[in-house]
Amino acid sequence: MRIRRLLYPFIFLSPILCILLSLYWGRYPITFAEVTAVLLHRLPFIRTPAVNETHIAVVEIIRLPRALFGALVGGALSISGAAFQGLFRNPLVSSGMLGVSSGAGFGAALAILLFTQKSFLYIFAFTFGFAAVAAAYLIGRIYRTTTSITLVLGGIVVGSIFAALTSFAKFVADPYNQLPTIVFWLMGSLASAQRSQILIAGIPMMIGSAGLMLMRWRINILSMGERESQALGVNLQLSQLLIVFFATLATAGAVSIAGVIGWVGLVVPHMGRMIVGSDNRVLLPVSFSLGASFLILVDSLARSITGGEIPLGVLTALVGGPFFIYLLKQTRARGW
Amino acid sequence: MVKSPLISMHAGTFAYSQENPVFEDIGFSVCPGEVLCILGPNGCGKTTLLDTLLGYHRLQGGEILVEGKNADRMTARERAMKIAYVPQNHEKTFPYTVNQVVQMGRAPHLPFHTGPGTDDLRKVEEVIKKMKLSSLKEQEYTRLSGGETQLVLIARALVQESRVLILDEPTSHLDFTNELIILETIVRLVKESHIAVIMASHVPNHAFYFENRRVPVRVALMRNRGFSHIGTPGEVLTQKTMAEVYNVEARIISYACGDDERPLSHVVPLSLKGES
Structure with missing residues (x-):
């Protein structure tokens, strides 16, 4: 217990460390001293050697926004995944459970087919992601009571419908331009992260995550099952709706720009459980931090291993898998 | 009254x-x-x-x-x-600790966006003591026996x-x-x-x-x-209702115990009705 407490500051500081680290990390030839100079040159009272404009661009316009965006995406996906696992009382559920990723995937594919401007892609991905969850929620409510199992089933049904639609979009896409764009988008990437989009997509991610943070103790209670949480005074429908709404807001914000990034919203919460236990009061912020750090590190790898970029969705599993097994061994699956 | x-x-x-x-x-x-x-x-x-x-x-x-x-x-x-x-x-x-489970009983007294505060935690502590669960407090409740679990759930109810x-x-x-x-x-x-x-x-x-x-x-x-x-x-x-409701042939036994003026009673099942 006490060792766990000592870990907290490290866990909560880790995203900042990872952001710093990623500023020094990349394929563009720029030395440690040069990056440090760029970082310091905006601070008052510190004399730095003259800073190269290109270096400023690399650090401040390319690497920093991308790291910040990665932190938000990783955090948003992980906190939503943790919240859904608690709400649905099912450790195998992830942030994409209610079809948000499949919906966003189809929205993006459709936008790629119909338009050439990129901004439509983000809007379509976000809207379809949200629409998919709304549909899943309505299906879940067909049956009179609010059983979460029907909600999960609704998510699976909606998810597979949108997956089929995405396949159809690929089928009709122009195989030289549109098809590769769709395929790459579906594999996820932070490469398109620019300051303006980060601001726009950052808002839903932050509102969603903040909403889940407010409700994190309620998730403990909802995870006791419906009869018991009702007997503990919880307004089932309202709480369920709020949690689904906030989690979807956060996830849709993330996937609409970063594409479909699997694994993070499923496994990072479990890493959190192994380290700090199941109490969602602690688990949710810890999942956010771990997810943020994890995605920054994986993205730094993705953009530096080879000359081209490796899709993020590929690396999250390749890097996360072995790390998860290592954690499993170290903690002897404590928390389970 | x-x-x-x-x-x-x-x-x-x-x-x-x-x-x-x-x-x-x-x-x-x-x-x-x-x-x-x-x-x-x-x-x-x-x-x-x-x-x-x-x-x-x-x-x-x-x-x-x-x-x-x-x-x-x-x-x-x-x-x-x-x-x-x-x-x-x-x-x-989920493997919550006993303490965390009992805390959930405070939910009706709190607005949806807050967890239990110091006052709530003090009440939780009192109930845990009263229910003699102090030694289990930090244990994962998934590892408790059936009887211990039941005590924890009663404690959660008392905290309400x-x-x-x-x-x-x-x-x-x-x-x-x-x-x-x-x-x-x-x-x-x-x-x-x-x-x-x-x-x-x-x-x-x-x-x-x-x-x-x-x-x-x-x-x-x-x-x-x-x-x-x-x-x-x-x-x-009674013998009659046991037969009617449960289909069981039973006797009600009452006896004096110690200096109690009131007798103690028990139902003793003998056999299923119609099979003896």
């Missing part, structure tokens, strides 16, 4: 489907410091009846009054401040500070000693805190146990969509 009931049901009727009501026209009331033992064979509708009291199902006819107020018009939160619940089958999904406690077959999976520990805990709670207890059970002797321990208790025998009998254990649990 006539005590006013904490919880009562008047002409309660509930059905999942129109043609086939689970129960009809049920009425009862429970006063502070009193136990109502709802007995009946499996599947007679005990749990459904409790569900309507908890607000999980809505009555189709009749009404429930809690501390004089119509329960139908209460929010889940208002109801939870007056009624606490100990479930029969608690499904454990409601005056009505509903227990659904609280001893159904417990061994000989743990069954007694739970019953003894209920006796202590009723005597010390003057709460009203409604307990579903399939063991007729539970009712006699409360009577033997000098707790005011009434028994309701549930059968054929209603209470076929309601009254003191001595009135309700």
